[in-house]
Amino acid sequence: IAGITQAPTSQILAAGRRMTLRCTQDMRHNAMYWYRQDLGLGLRLIHYSNTAGTTGKGEVPDGYSVSRANTDDFPLTLASAVPSQTSVYFCASSDDLGDTQYFGPGTRLTVL
Amino acid sequence: EDQVTQSPEALRLQEGESSSLNCSYTVSGLRGLFWYRQDPGKGPEFLFTLYSAGEEKEKERLKATLTKKESFLHITAPKPEDSATYLCAVQRPSGGYQKVTFGIGTKLQVIP
Numbered sequence: 001i002a003g004i005t006q007a008p009t010s011q012i013l014a015a016g017r018r019m020t021l022r023c024t025q026d027m028r029h030n031a032m033y034w035y036r037q038d039l040g041l042g043l044r045l046i047h048y049s050n051t052a053g054t055t056g057k058g059e060v061p062d063g064y065s066v067s068r069a070n071t072d073d074f075p076l077t078l079a080s081a082v083p084s085q086t087s088v089y090f091c092a093s094s095d096d097l098g099d100t101q102y103f104g105p106g107t108r109l110t111v112l
Numbered sequence: 113e114d115q116v117t118q119s120p121e122a123l124r125l126q127e128g129e130s131s132s133l134n135c136s137y138t139v140s141g142l143r144g145l146f147w148y149r150q151d152p153g154k155g156p157e158f159l160f161t162l163y164s165a166g167e168e169k170e171k172e173r174l175k176a177t178l179t180k181k182e183s184f185l186h187i188t189a190p191k192p193e194d195s196a197t198y199l200c201a202v203q204r205p206s207g208g209y210q211k212v213t214f215g216i217g218t219k220l221q222v223i224p
Contacts, residue, residue, distance in 0.1 A: 103155035
């Protein structure tokens with residue numbers, strides 16, 4: 001079934017460690033996104049990518065970086081994790097900017 | 113600043129008891145309004161996109177409507193499998209991307 005896969009499903013991480021969350025889509029969508037979802041705050045955009053080779057900052061980019069080497073993959077890296085980055089992270093994609101976004105199953109990250 | 117307010121926060125219905133969920137929004141230059149369904153531990157699942165006031169869309173027991181200030185998600189004769197959190201989001205152009213602002217959601221529980 002076509003869609004978005006994310007890995008890992010969940011992770012517990014010590015503060016200060018580096019972590020990369022993986023996202024792969026097989027829909028050949030141009031645009032991809034990373035969101036975090038926190039209780040009482042809703043989904044917030046971290047970074048986005050219009051197309052392979054380009055990335056941009058969303059609402060809450062501090063402490064995160066992304067890369068888009070090809071159409072299918074959009075990894076999110078926490079260079080030095082902090083407890084405030086404990087959250088559920090969702091990757092999404094859309095055919096183009098402005099189109100409907102389709103979400104992956106999420107990664108639950110706990111930073112201790 | 114863009115705002116999306118969903119009400120009620122939680123709703124408990126008997127099976128077959130129709131009701132409506134509300135999404136009030138404030139955004140300048142609305143491009144689209146989205147409804148998603150989210151099951152516990154899963155990513156948001158796309159339901160509808162509405163683009164202009166007066167537009168309506170239906171899918172099984174769900175119907176979404178849009179005015180200039182709010183959207184409603186009407187649930188007709190709900191079943192227990194309709195239990196989920198329903199998210200509303202608005203989209204507008206913002207710099208290099210289409211900014212999407214999500215509401216916190218309405219948690220719907222349908223009792224057999």
